[in-house]
Amino acid sequence: MPNKSNNHASLALLQVTEITKKFGDFYANDSINLSIKAGKVHALLGENGAGKSTLVKMMYGALQPSSGSIHWQGKDVSIASPAHARELGIGMVFQHFSLFEALTVAENISLALPVELRQGDLSQRIADLSKDYGLPLNPSALVADLSVGERQRIEIVRCLLQQPKLLIMDEPTAVLTPQEAKALFATLRRLVEEGCAVLYISHRLEEVKQICHDATILRHGKLVAEVDPQKETAATLAQLMVGSSVHQVSRQANDQVGDILLQLCHLNQKASTPFGVDLVDLQLQVKAGEILAVAGVAGNGQGELFAAISGEELSPDQTSIIMFGENCNTLTINQRRCLGAAFVPEERMGHGAVEHLTLTDNILLSRHACNDTNAPLNRGWIGIDRSQLDQLNQTIGLDYDVRKSKEDAVAGSLSGGNLQKFVVGRELNRQPKILVINQPTWGVDAGAAALIRQAVIDLSRQGSAILIISQDLDEIFELADTIAVMSRGQLSPIYPASELSREEIGLMMAGSHEQSTLASGA
Amino acid sequence: MSPYEAILLTIITASTPLLLAAIGELVVERSGVLNLGIEGMMVMGAVCGFAAAHVSGSAWLGVIAAIVAGIAMSLLFGLLTQTLITNQVATGLSITLLGLGLSGLIGSGFVGLPGVQLANVSIPWLSDLPYVGRLIFGQDPLVYISIALTVAVAYVLSRTRIGLIIRAVGQSHDSAHALGYRVVAVRYACIAFGGATSGLAGAYLSLVYTPQWIENMTAGRGWIALALVVFSTWLPGRLAAGAYLFGGVWILGLYAQAMGMGIPSQLLSSLPYVVTIVALVIISTNRRLSVINTPASLGQGFVPDR
Numbered sequence: 086m087p088n089k090s091n092n093h094a095s096l097a098l099l100q101v102t103e104i105t106k107k108f109g110d111f112y113a114n115d116s117i118n119l120s121i122k123a124g125k126v127h128a129l130l131g132e133n134g135a136g137k138s139t140l141v142k143m144m145y146g147a148l149q150p151s152s153g154s155i156h157w158q159g160k161d162v163s164i165a166s167p168a169h170a171r172e173l174g175i176g177m178v179f180q181h182f183s184l185f186e187a188l189t190v191a192e193n194i195s196l197a198l199p200v201e202l203r204q205g206d207l208s209q210r211i212a213d214l215s216k217d218y219g220l221p222l223n224p225s226a227l228v229a230d231l232s233v234g235e236r237q238r239i240e241i242v243r244c245l246l247q248q249p250k251l252l253i254m255d256e257p258t259a260v261l262t263p264q265e266a267k268a269l270f271a272t273l274r275r276l277v278e279e280g281c282a283v284l285y286i287s288h289r290l291e292e293v294k295q296i297c298h299d300a301t302i303l304r305h306g307k308l309v310a311e312v313d314p315q316k317e318t319a320a321t322l323a324q325l326m327v328g329s330s331v332h333q334v335s336r337q338a339n340d341q342v343g344d345i346l347l348q349l350c351h352l353n354q355k356a357s358t359p360f361g362v363d364l365v366d367l368q369l370q371v372k373a374g375e376i377l378a379v380a381g382v383a384g385n386g387q388g389e390l391f392a393a394i395s396g397e398e399l400s401p402d403q404t405s406i407i408m409f410g411e412n413c414n415t416l417t418i419n420q421r422r423c424l425g426a427a428f429v430p431e432e433r434m435g436h437g438a439v440e441h442l443t444l445t446d447n448i449l450l451s452r453h454a455c456n457d458t459n460a461p462l463n464r465g466w467i468g469i470d471r472s473q474l475d476q477l478n479q480t481i482g483l484d485y486d487v488r489k490s491k492e493d494a495v496a497g498s499l500s501g502g503n504l505q506k507f508v509v510g511r512e513l514n515r516q517p518k519i520l521v522i523n524q525p526t527w528g529v530d531a532g533a534a535a536l537i538r539q540a541v542i543d544l545s546r547q548g549s550a551i552l553i554i555s556q557d558l559d560e561i562f563e564l565a566d567t568i569a570v571m572s573r574g575q576l577s578p579i580y581p582a583s584e585l586s587r588e589e590i591g592l593m594m595a596g597s598h599e600q601s602t603l604a605s606g607a
Numbered sequence: 608m609s610p611y612e613a614i615l616l617t618i619i620t621a622s623t624p625l626l627l628a629a630i631g632e633l634v635v636e637r638s639g640v641l642n643l644g645i646e647g648m649m650v651m652g653a654v655c656g657f658a659a660a661h662v663s664g665s666a667w668l669g670v671i672a673a674i675v676a677g678i679a680m681s682l683l684f685g686l687l688t689q690t691l692i693t694n695q696v697a698t699g700l701s702i703t704l705l706g707l708g709l710s711g712l713i714g715s716g717f718v719g720l721p722g723v724q725l726a727n728v729s730i731p732w733l734s735d736l737p738y739v740g741r742l743i744f745g746q747d748p749l750v751y752i753s754i755a756l757t758v759a760v761a762y763v764l765s766r767t768r769i770g771l772i773i774r775a776v777g778q779s780h781d782s783a784h785a786l787g788y789r790v791v792a793v794r795y796a797c798i799a800f801g802g803a804t805s806g807l808a809g810a811y812l813s814l815v816y817t818p819q820w821i822e823n824m825t826a827g828r829g830w831i832a833l834a835l836v837v838f839s840t841w842l843p844g845r846l847a848a849g850a851y852l853f854g855g856v857w858i859l860g861l862y863a864q865a866m867g868m869g870i871p872s873q874l875l876s877s878l879p880y881v882v883t884i885v886a887l888v889i890i891s892t893n894r895r896l897s898v899i900n901t902p903a904s905l906g907q908g909f910v911p912d913r
Contacts, residue, residue: 147785168787183782185775187899195768196775197786203768227899360898 096159098123098282099144099175099251104153106139113139115306116153121251126273126283128293128314130326131303132530133501137286140303141253144284145177146170158250171199176244177253182236184228186360191224194243202246215242218272229360233260233384241272252276253284258292262382263558263591270296288326288531289559290319304328327531334538334563337546342566343373345410346550347394347426347519352405354393362386362574364393369569369579371550373518376541377579378553378565380590383524386574387554388431391523394552395428396421408519423455427517429509431524431554433501437508440497444489445474447496448481448511477514485510486536502533509537513544520544523554538564558587572596614862615742619750620816622854624649624808627753628832629839629846630760631804637764637841638797639777640688641906643699645805646829647706648680652809654710657820660723669723670749670810677806678799680706685798689791692908707823714820722818725749747815749807754847756804761843773797777902780909790909805829831880838887840897845890853883 097120106114114136121127131137142148144155146164155162157173164170170177184193191208198207208224215222220238228236237260244252254273258266273283273296287293293300293314300314302325310325352367364386371377381387392398393406396418400406406414408424418428430436438447449469453462462470462477478493485506489499496504509525525541526534541564545551554571555561561568561582568585570577570593577598628645635642655676660669684702687693727747734745764770772793776783780790812824831853839845860875891897 166787167785171787179785183779183785185778185782187778187901187903188771188775192771192775196771196783196788229899358898 097121097156098158100156101140101144102154102156104140104143104150104155106136106143106148107151112306114143114150114303117303117308119301119308121282121284122299123250123282124277124280125298126277126285126296128297128300129284129286129303130288130290130293130300130322132288132326133528134305134530135303135326136306137303138255139306141177141255141284141286144170145175145253168199171197171247171249174248174250175253176247176249176251177255178237178240178244178257179255182240184236184239186227186229188228189224190222190226190228190231190239193228193239194224194246197243198246210246211242214245218242218245218275219268220272233382234262234265237261241269245276249281251282251284253286255286256288257285258287258289260383260556262594263587264595266292290322293322294319302326323531334535334542336542336563341548342375343548345370345372346408347371347521347552348407349394350405350407352393352400353402354389354398354400356389357398362389364389365573365575367576369552369576371519371552373548373550374545375566376545376551376553376564377567377569378555378561378582379569379571379576380558380561380594381554381556381571382594383556385572385594387523387556387571389574390571391428391430391521391554394521395426395430419454422451422517425518427512427515427520429512429520429522429525431527433504433508434497438496438504441495443493443495444482444487444507445471445478445493447507448474448477451511452477452515481507481510481514484514485540486533502529505529506533506537509540513540516544516547516549518549520549520551521554522551524557525553525555526557526560534560558590561590562587570594570598572599575599609738612738612741614858618851618855618858619742619746621858622851623750623753624811624816624828625832625835625853626757626847626850627749627808627811628805628829629835629850630753630757630843631801632832632836633839633841633843633846634760634764634773635797635801636836636905637777637902638773638794639780639902639904639907639909640794640798641695641699642681642684642702642798642801643696643833644680644684644702644706644829645801645832646825646827647703648677648802648805649706649809649812649829650710650823650825651680651706652677652806653813653824654714654717654809654820656806656810657722657813657818658713658717660814661717661720664723666723666725666814669814670725670807673806673810673814674803675806677802677804677809679802681798681802681805682795684802685795688908689794689798692910695906695908703829711822714822717820718822720819722813722820724818725814749811749815752807757843757847764843774902777904780904780907784909784911790911794909808832835883835887838884838891840891841900841902845887848890849883849887852886853879856882 099121101117101119103116103118104114105112105116117140129137139148143150146166146169155164191211194211195203195207211222211224215238220241222238222242237257257269261269277283285297297314300312301308302310304326348370349367352364354364356363362385369377379387393400396416400414403414404412408421408426413421413424434440439450449462462473481487487507487510488503499507512520525537538560541551553564565582567579568582569579570590572594573596577593628649632642632645652673656669656673659672660666680702684698687698688695725747727745729745734740764774772788776788776790776793784790809825813820835846835849839849857879860878863870864872864875
């Protein structure tokens with residue numbers, strides 16, 4: 086056991102006392118106390134916007150607290166910068182990696198190391214250490230060519246090279262397959278056995294129960310509970326995080342599956358950017374009343390698949406994308422919308438909605454050409470029917486519980502979850518017969534996620550064909566009737582959701598279904 | 608001197624100011640800053656270099672004055688874009704306009720005055736070699752400096768830690784900041800280096816190429832340098848090749864015109880642009896390589912979020 090009976094064993098490695106961070110009038114963190122002990126995995130739980138990231142950034146020196154103190158190994162410290170934090174022995178693996186795509190693994194790591202650790206053969210040390218901890222890495226590979234899981238390894242190895250006493254991990258498994266997550270847990274367990282402390286930020290409660298010794302729960306910037314995760318259930322933890330019990334998504338069996346509405350026949354498409362993914366011989370069908378989920382780790386061609394189906398990227402051949410029995414390869418986005426399809430992209434800001442425009446203007450952008458359920462938004466040749474738009478905005482706001490500062494707010498002023506509800510609501514309000522939705526609840530709090538998922542299920546049970554692209558397995562099992570897995574631009578066969586286990590999906594995410602194609606293609 | 612030697616000599620002197628200005632801008636852009644003020648910094652270097660040399664009688668003092676003037680102009684650009692976060696395109700354009708106007712004002716008393724020419728270096732024995740001696744070993748010192756700078760920039764960018772930091776800052780200033788690098792300081796240093804080489808390029812015009820002061824004597828060379836940087840996909844070796852190719856076709860066009868070969872002069876004067884663009888487009892067809900070298904945060908101001 087790492088806890089030896091010396092004086093320091095009882096002392097916390099890192100002690101945060103009454104720490105507060107204000108942004109203007111907004112309290113991102115309000116008098117938080119937290120104490121992390123060596124040799125333990127400490128969980129930090131909370132919804133999006135609960136203040137987890139702010140708290141962690143202060144521990145890592147990326148933000149300065151407005152008030153409160155931080156004690157490191159019993160001494161009062163003010164952590165001035167990330168470099169200072171690393172000097173103290175605090176390493177951090179970010180959720181959004183601070184990596185340089187165009188540099189190699191070794192160059193990326195070298196940039197983050199202090200002078201004394203750069204000496205000698207860094208590449209060799211990276212290769213050795215990464216192998217030793219079960220996170221193999223090629224030091225001379227270009228980051229742009231690596232998968233998300235491998236990129237995370239770079240961050241972890243970079244931290245480990247500095248032999249940190251405290252390792253902070255921000256949602257590390259969000260981008261991993263179940264198998265990769267398992268390997269990561271093994272690495273964490275080994276670190277903890279070596280006496281390192283880990284601060285583990287997550288909202289995946291099963292994981293927290295699996296590997297964490299202590300848990301601190303934040304809500305709206307305030308500390309709400311400190312618990313022993315082993316003694317809690319996932320449901321009680323969730324209730325502490327959200328503050329009320331989360332509405333359960335209800336889903337009836339779909340007994341009336343209809344005709345095939347959306348079909349891909351041997352879709353091949355070269356990537357339009359050098360770091361993009363080529364789509365290889367994709368085939369799928371979605372029937373009326375059915376939800377098909379495409380699982381897979383981000384960056385395996387999901388974005389390209391979405392762009393091809395929505396018409397953002399036109400496919401060169403003529404017959405690979407079929408909607409309602411009609412070839413629509415050459416149709417533009419609006420033409421596909423007019424057929425009865427709707428599309429919700431992954432990035433809500435900048436892709437799904439324009440930041441500086443009002444909500445009504447954002448409605449107009451996706452619906453001016455084909456507003457099938459309501460009266461036309463156009464008035465005459467060039468006029469716009471503002472009253473129709475206002476009414477539509479109000480309906481969407483009410484139906485999808487979009488919380489906003491004023492009725493026709495600017496899209497950028499909405500929080501992530503509310504904007505996602507708005508974007509989804511805008512498309513679902515049309516009652517599309519085909520819906521393609523990419524990462525429907527990414528970075529959205531549990532309440533909003535439940536609402537969006539329920540709306541998607543309800544739409545399918547009214548006879549629409551729905552294609553969901555997601556990397557969240559919980560979400561997939563909650564929604565999907567059928568599942569296909571995407572890896573490196575290839576798609577597995579479609580399986581009924583009831584016939585697949587998480588482990589099987591994990592293996593396919595890692596590419597187990599590709600082999601035959603690769604062998605014949607090579 | 609044989610005619611072919613004369614042609615090659617003029618090609619080198621025509622290409623050197625382009626190379627000098629462009630190699631500095633390459634470093635600036637690698638750090639993620641787009642400085643469109645090269646023309647303005649060059650012309651300020653030209654007038655200050657000429658004035659200092661004329662007043663003091665020393666060409667080398669002129670060179671130093673040109674470098675200082677270039678740096679001063681670039682630091683003004685840095686202050687505006689890095690500290691006050693103005694738009695880099697608009698600021699760069701105004702630096703060019705400011706430089707052209709201010710140089711006319713400073714130079715108004717120097718028009719038509721005799722200049723001081725920077726003496727050629729001639730290395731004993733070697734410069735007497737037939738054919739190549741004069742070309743390789745008897746140039747003015749700025750030619751050697753420009754080549755040394757190109758080699759040094761290529762080495763520093765690809766092989767040293769300073770170069771790695773510059774590339775990192777240009778790739779993603781947010782990540783570089785998160786790692787604790789001083790993004791703005793790195794960019795200031797690169798901007799000042801770009802200013803120094805632009806000033807030097809200006810000095811080349813007024814102290815070597817045509818040792819006198821003529822208003823607007825840079826005649827658009829700053830813009831050509833800028834284009835060379837982009838078409839070279841930010842690689843110093845390609846940049847040097849592009850600069851010499853441009854200079855070469857330009858001078859050959861002039862000779863062709865002088866010899867009365869019956870080719871329309873408009874065609875000849877557009878030829879260097881066409882040839883350079885075509886050549887650089889062909890060598891940069893490897894899109895992957897170009898994307899890797901393109902500074903991803905080019906032209907974006909950096910504001911840390913704290």
